[in-house]
Amino acid sequence: MEYDFEVKYRPGTQMRHVDAMSRNPPTNTSEEGKEILYLDKEDWILAGQLTDPKLQELHRILSQTAANNKEREVQSQYELKENRIYRKTKQGPRWVVPVGMRRQVVHASHDERGHFALEKTLNRIAANYWFPNMKHYVETYISCCIPCILRKHPSGKKEGYLYPIPKPTQPFQVLHMDHLGPFPKSTKGNLHVICAIDACTKFLFLKPVKSTKTLLVTHFLDELNVTYGRPKVIITDQGSSFTSKTFAEYCRNHFIRHNKVAVATPRANGQIERLNRSILAVLMTGVLEKDRWDQQIAKAQFAINNTVNSATGKTPSQMLLGYEPRYGTDIPLKEEVQQVTGRIEDLVKTRLETLERVAELQRRQKMIFDKKRKPARIYKAGDIVVIRKMEGSTGQSRKLIPPFSQPMIIKKVLGHDRYLVTDMPNSRRRGQRKAGYERCIAADRMRPWVKPGGVSEAEETDPEE
Numbered sequence: 001m002e003y004d005f006e007v008k009y010r011p012g013t014q015m016r017h018v019d020a021m022s023r024n025p026p027t028n029t030s031e032e033g034k035e036i037l038y039l040d041k042e043d044w045i046l047a048g049q050l051t052d053p054k055l056q057e058l059h060r061i062l063s064q065t066a067a068n069n070k071e072r073e074v075q076s077q078y079e080l081k082e083n084r085i086y087r088k089t090k091q092g093p094r095w096v097v098p099v100g101m102r103r104q105v106v107h108a109s110h111d112e113r114g115h116f117a118l119e120k121t122l123n124r125i126a127a128n129y130w131f132p133n134m135k136h137y138v139e140t141y142i143s144c145c146i147p148c149i150l151r152k153h154p155s156g157k158k159e160g161y162l163y164p165i166p167k168p169t170q171p172f173q174v175l176h177m178d179h180l181g182p183f184p185k186s187t188k189g190n191l192h193v194i195c196a197i198d199a200c201t202k203f204l205f206l207k208p209v210k211s212t213k214t215l216l217v218t219h220f221l222d223e224l225n226v227t228y229g230r231p232k233v234i235i236t237d238q239g240s241s242f243t244s245k246t247f248a249e250y251c252r253n254h255f256i257r258h259n260k261v262a263v264a265t266p267r268a269n270g271q272i273e274r275l276n277r278s279i280l281a282v283l284m285t286g287v288l289e290k291d292r293w294d295q296q297i298a299k300a301q302f303a304i305n306n307t308v309n310s311a312t313g314k315t316p317s318q319m320l321l322g323y324e325p326r327y328g329t330d331i332p333l334k335e336e337v338q339q340v341t342g343r344i345e346d347l348v349k350t351r352l353e354t355l356e357r358v359a360e361l362q363r364r365q366k367m368i369f370d371k372k373r374k375p376a377r378i379y380k381a382g383d384i385v386v387i388r389k390m391e392g393s394t395g396q397s398r399k400l401i402p403p404f405s406q407p408m409i410i411k412k413v414l415g416h417d418r419y420l421v422t423d424m425p426n427s428r429r430r431g432q433r434k435a436g437y438e439r440c441i442a443a444d445r446m447r448p449w450v451k452p453g454g455v456s457e458a459e460e461t462d463p464e465e
């Protein structure tokens with residue numbers, strides 16, 4: 001439904017009641033919004049009221065004696081003053097906003113006034129105006145407001161519960177891998193350290209490397225595999241050496257499941273995070289010559305593997321090897337070999353005890369963690385979402401950039417509140433990227449794009465009374 005006065009004051013291209021998906025950002029429309037509101041308020045509302053068929057009918061009922069109960073009810077709810085229709089409210093009479101003008105009213109009280117949340121926007125509108133289902137309309141409007149979706153920082157409880165990684169019952173079922181560094185370039189040209197930790201025993205392997213190339217990672221894994229066997233699962237972050245095709249191929253060929261931890265959820269990779277800190281500490285204290293830090297790596301590995309782990313109450317060496325390695329010039333295994341059988345029994349028992357303790361610790365951690373969280377919103381493949389950017393991911397001040405990204409599409413549901421997210425097909429961004437963009441994102445970093453349909457024509461019409 002269109003109004004004559006709108007034709008006068010709005011450019012033709014803006015005439016349609018566009019939905020939120022195709023609506024221009026408010027920066028382009030704010031002038032238009034102001035122009036309308038800065039007209040004599042009385043006149044534009046009056047013009048709207050006089051041209052709206054429903055309000056014409058109200059006007060007729062209000063200007064004569066009620067003929068029946070329905071008309072009496074109308075007269076108890078509305079009043080006519082100087083030819084204008086008002087709704088009677090507890091706070092006083094409020095302008096009745098005609099259907100086609102509601103968007104401008106909400107725009108002026110929301111977009112023009114700093115994009116405040118529902119309650120504040122609603123209070124502002126209700127100070128002057130009334131229309132049926134106003135709260136629902138404003139709620140839908142704000143849920144479709146693109147600046148709000150992209151700009152507003154999430155508040156309240158964070159989404160997503162803690163999903164502990166199930167504890168393996170044997171060593172080398174689950175291996176956490178990561179890169180440490182970069183460190184100062186060593187005399188041998190090393191910059192990084194590949195780090196692998198066995199989830200069951202917490203046994204740690206460290207290897208200095210010149211770069212984070214995938215090939216260096218797979219060589220390192222080959223070395224481990226010939227002694228300890230292939231892991232069933234490798235858990236990594238999303239560093240490029242682990243997201244590469246070469247690494248995927250390696251895992252496939254060796255029947256290893258590769259579990260990538262979602263970006264910016266360090267809690268899922270907490271084991272390795274805590275490790276990073278302790279290794280850095282060991283490396284840095286013992287090294288006087290900074291270009292020889294890589295010569296300390298083996299010592300660091302030994303020291304850590306022989307320090308009691310707070311989660312298991314044992315040293316990783318005890319857990320994996322079943323004995324306490326001796327350090328020095330002695331041959332460590334000589335005395336131990338005779339007691340192998342007994343040690344294996346001890347080892348199994350130790351592992352079981354440890355698993356119980358870790359499981360209990362995880363249950364407690366989960367309870368504490370979940371109390372501060374709410375269930376994550378469920379998305380499905382094909383849903384359009386925006387992704388919260390990681391802090392400090394660009395050099396720009398965070399105040400200058402909106403914290404949420406452009407809309408993206410969910411390609412696959414990964415479980416545990418994680419999703420594979422990619423560019424929308426045919427999006428301009430997809431056209432700009434050289435390679436396809438795909439990321440595993442946790443639900444707490446997402447929020448849905450606008451409500452499907454948005455403030456559609458259906459919402460613009462009054463419900464039948």
Ligand SMILES: [Zn+2]
Nearest residue numbers: 115145147148
């Ligand atoms: Zn907004």
